[in-house]
Amino acid sequence: MFIKEDKMVKSEIRILGIDDSPFTRKDKKVLCIGTIYRGGNYIDGLISFEIDKDGDNATKNIIKSFKKTRHRNQLRYIMVDGLTLGGFNIIDIKKIYSKTKTPCIVVMRKKPKMKKFLKAIEKTSNPDKKKKIVEKAGKIQKTRINGKDIYLQLAGIDLEKTKKILKLTCIHSDIPDPLRVSHIIASGVKLGDSHGGA
Amino acid sequence: MFIKEDKMVKSEIRILGIDDSPFTRKDKKVLCIGTIYRGGNYIDGLISFEIDKDGDNATKNIIKSFKKTRHRNQLRYIMVDGLTLGGFNIIDIKKIYSKTKTPCIVVMRKKPKMKKFLKAIEKTSNPDKKKKIVEKAGKIQKTRINGKDIYLQLAGIDLEKTKKILKLTCIHSDIPDPLRVSHIIASGVKLGDSHGGA
Numbered sequence: 001m002f003i004k005e006d007k008m009v010k011s012e013i014r015i016l017g018i019d020d021s022p023f024t025r026k027d028k029k030v031l032c033i034g035t036i037y038r039g040g041n042y043i044d045g046l047i048s049f050e051i052d053k054d055g056d057n058a059t060k061n062i063i064k065s066f067k068k069t070r071h072r073n074q075l076r077y078i079m080v081d082g083l084t085l086g087g088f089n090i091i092d093i094k095k096i097y098s099k100t101k102t103p104c105i106v107v108m109r110k111k112p113k114m115k116k117f118l119k120a121i122e123k124t125s126n127p128d129k130k131k132k133i134v135e136k137a138g139k140i141q142k143t144r145i146n147g148k149d150i151y152l153q154l155a156g157i158d159l160e161k162t163k164k165i166l167k168l169t170c171i172h173s174d175i176p177d178p179l180r181v182s183h184i185i186a187s188g189v190k191l192g193d194s195h196g197g198a
Numbered sequence: 199m200f201i202k203e204d205k206m207v208k209s210e211i212r213i214l215g216i217d218d219s220p221f222t223r224k225d226k227k228v229l230c231i232g233t234i235y236r237g238g239n240y241i242d243g244l245i246s247f248e249i250d251k252d253g254d255n256a257t258k259n260i261i262k263s264f265k266k267t268r269h270r271n272q273l274r275y276i277m278v279d280g281l282t283l284g285g286f287n288i289i290d291i292k293k294i295y296s297k298t299k300t301p302c303i304v305v306m307r308k309k310p311k312m313k314k315f316l317k318a319i320e321k322t323s324n325p326d327k328k329k330k331i332v333e334k335a336g337k338i339q340k341t342r343i344n345g346k347d348i349y350l351q352l353a354g355i356d357l358e359k360t361k362k363i364l365k366l367t368c369i370h371s372d373i374p375d376p377l378r379v380s381h382i383i384a385s386g387v388k389l390g391d392s393h394g395g396a
Contacts, residue, residue: 049390172240
């Protein structure tokens, strides 16, 4: 069977899944973990970096870490657990895509309450800049995986292809394994004992 | 077919695999990572703790972390990458077994050069205590996995059963996945980008 190259998802593709660690009111920095998966169930590598809590350097630090890792030439997709890391450090997925040439998929298990979210941003530093990044991320799309609704924001990739990647990586639950495991690692390193789920 | 319960290794058993992070001459503490695997290829949880470089608290801190994790009642085996962590912080596998009631498997990919090792211990604090722990760990046993020799020290488990656990966990290489992945995580967290292998 002939499959168009750009629609194909190889089972051995490398995917980077990024999540942040839990943090307290006192913390100024938040540890972020990026697990590098080969296909659905093989861990190939790991990156880590810090960002400012409620700051504005998540995008920059993701791009920096991506460009630094020895796996950069193999990485085909970037997944992030939600559009923010470390509180309100919002991710510019369009910028990440343009700087890394790698499609970026934001995965959310709940539909974000945008009004409440934008109101909370008002209380942070740089609220206008943050709001612009949220707008830039584009529309929230819904799909179902393993019987559950999940919500997505996409840069450099369409919904059809994203579904194939979710099918490949959601092998143990409705959470892609690169995100599920980055959550376990980030919480286990920060707290000494991991939390389940992502 | 009837299999005696104590010889059986279920494919869903939980295994804790411990490795340390790389460290520099300046470091006084060394981060250790314990990945909790369910069977051969599912990461269920993660513990982390620090030990003193060349110190004497690896055994105590492994036991403490084991007793603290929410996974403790499911954990069936403990694997450690070598008999030492953080330089010459030597692990008392008999004590770990007796305090946790969980068999402990030390995995080494090279046959340790005992003379050289014991000579190096002389230069650390508490050399006599350290040497006693090394002696207590018992004889080094050799087996083959995926075509390569590996060396083992065992507490609370025999070679026959250990081989079954190695067969279950060495799915991607000659290194059990709980150790391979703990190495990737420990180096990725410490250095920002992981090293391959364990």
